[in-house]
Amino acid sequence: MPQPIPNLHHLELFYHVARAGGITAAVRTMPYGIQQPAISGQVAQLEAELGVRLFQRRPFTLTPAGRELYDFLAPFFGALPQMAERIAGKASKxxxxxxxxxxxxxxxxQVLADIRKEQPELELSLIDAGQNRIFELLEQEEVDFAVAELEGRAPSGMKTEVLLSLPLVLLLPPGLAMPKAGLKALAEEAALVRTAEDTAIARLFAKGLNSKGIRWPARIEVNSIDLVHAYVAEGFGVGVSVPAPGVKFPKGVKAVELKGFPDLAIAGVWRGKLGPLASEVMAGLRKRAKG
Structure with missing residues (x-):
């Protein structure tokens, strides 16, 4: 039968014992906490698996087999800290x-430009995505960090920080006023222009309509609020949007806040621990949100 492959953790402990010159010394120099009995027991298991003594305990001396094993392991375990620093350094950029x-x-x-001034080696991958796609990308670890339009809670295991909470607004095209009879009358006489039904804005708008017992199917569906604004400005119908910072509604278009409708949350979303670069992006976005 072939010789079983030794436990990698046991090999690592033996490396530290041999490098430090004994088990007691290894406890003091280990890169992570572990008690002396645990080291002794696991190194003894390694010797039992290999069928040889690797060192004499008192005074500490490597046996020929122990010296051979240490010489084999040292280049790998000795280079691990430097390799970890290289990988972490590359990932951080x-x-x-x-x-x-x-x-x-x-x-x-602007946020990323400010970061690049301090870190000119910044490498960036950006994906244009809506809420559901963002959750998929984070779950599959294809992105490190995201900014999402949130409708409800993020999936379990994801962390969020709300940056802005924006009310939904109706955009009335030039020449159209809100009927005295209110939203229900408007829904009966005007075409609706909105983003696709699977977007956060569309779902929040549908919730608000349902709470008021109003049915208003979309006549025109587009893939961005910019297109909603464009079609409303040309008189194709009434649009659903949000007064996001930096967004200007077209000339002649009137925005009416939808009272009693849920707000749209704009939030940072991530899994695990937020990395250094993502933390800087969050700090920049917080500053812009406060402004």
Whole structure:
């Protein structure tokens, strides 16, 4: 039968014992906490698996087999700290992000430009995505950090920080006023222009309509609020949007806040611990949100 492969952790402990010159010395120099009995027991298991003594305990001396094993392990375990620093350094210069197009266009460029002034080697990957796609990308670890339009709570295991809370607004085209009879009358006479039904804005708008017992199917569906604004400005119907920072509604278009409708939350979203670059992006976005 072939010799079983030794436990990698046991090999690591033996490396530290041999390098430090004994088990007691290894406890003091280990890069993580572990008690002396645990080291003794696991190194003894390694010797039992290999069928040889690796060192004499008192005074500490490596046996020929122990010396051979140490010489084999030292280049690998000895180089691990430097390799970890190289990998971490490379990773810290590359940020993978996802966000809606409006955030990527209107808010991220200045935030990222400020970071690049301090870190000229910044590498960036950006994906234009809506809420559901963002959750998928984070779950699959294809992005490190995202800014999302949130409708409800993020999936379990994801952390969020709300940056802005924006009310929904109706955009009335030039020449159209809100009927005295209110929203229900408007829904009966005007075409609706909105983003796709799977977007956060559309779902929040539908919730608000349902709470008021109003049915208003979309006549025109588009993939961005910019297109909603464009079609409303040309008189194709009434649009649903939000007064996002940096967004200007077209000339002649009137925005009416939808009272009693849920707000749209704009939030940073991530899994695990927020990395250094993502933390800097969050700090920049917080500053822009407060402004």
């Amino acid at each position: 590359h940020l993978r992000m996802a966000a809606p197009a409006t955030v990527i266009r209107d808010h991220l460029p």
